[in-house]
Amino acid sequence: MRTTINRVLLGLVGLVLLALGLAVLIGSTDLQRHWDFTLPSSWPFQGPKDVLLSTHDRTLYRSRDWWWPVVLGGLGVLFLGALWWLLAQARTRRLRQLRIDSGDGQGVLVRGRAVENVVAAECEAYEGVEWAGSALIRKHGTPEARLILGLAPHATPVEVVNGLDAEVLERARTSAGLDVLPAEARLRAVRHRARRVS
Known part of the structure; x- marks a missing residue:
């Protein structure tokens, strides 16, 4: 907006x-x-x-x-x-760094852009997603993922969103040591040019 x-x-x-x-x-x-x-x-x-x-x-x-x-x-x-x-x-709400609890009481700082790149790459590797972009923002003091996904013509949006939440975002939550990682996904249909078949 x-x-x-x-x-x-x-x-x-x-x-x-x-x-x-x-x-x-x-x-x-x-x-x-x-x-x-x-x-x-x-x-x-x-x-x-x-x-x-x-x-x-x-x-x-x-x-x-x-x-x-x-x-x-x-x-x-x-x-x-x-x-x-x-x-x-x-002023931006985009996360520059994300603190991850390493278990030794000190923690580790990870660049927000690195996490965004990994999440986008894993989304693109998922079946039915042709391209993806991601951003980590801070909303109400907690990280939130914003995804933009280009879906293949054969992809079912519900299956893709549920699969990404269960696999990609769950791995991101676990890796970052977060209890929750809310996400908002915007889906785009990928249009291919018509090709002549002989």
Whole structure:
């Protein structure tokens, strides 16, 4: 969900910045005169000497007491929103390390990516799975596995999920010394191109 919202917001911000950049570029380089085309009357920059805000626009509300607090408050809210968004992108729930009890009281740290690679490889080796991806995340303080599985056309989803839970995920739980390892699997159908049989 977060990825979809991020992509939509980034796309919208990118389109606005692209449109503003093109408006400035066309006006500041005087392309309409060089390439002999006309711009709409509402175009913000008509030539290289145009400014973003005219003297009238800059001084229109300066005498009003509410103007500067509103402008500064709006810019502050915009800045804090952008900062929150940036920090949200950097924060990840993905497990970097997983502590495994080695039985000697000290424990061992295993890279989360190594466990993900092993789980994905074992999923791909399972009958009916053509490709797999896995991620370990921390949810409510405990590890959770997220699997994406590409199923072969002959595979039965229920059998594949039950088999992976009983074999692959059970081995991962035992190897990591975890009492439970909740998992979420997303299944995709693998489509093959039609081949001519002669």
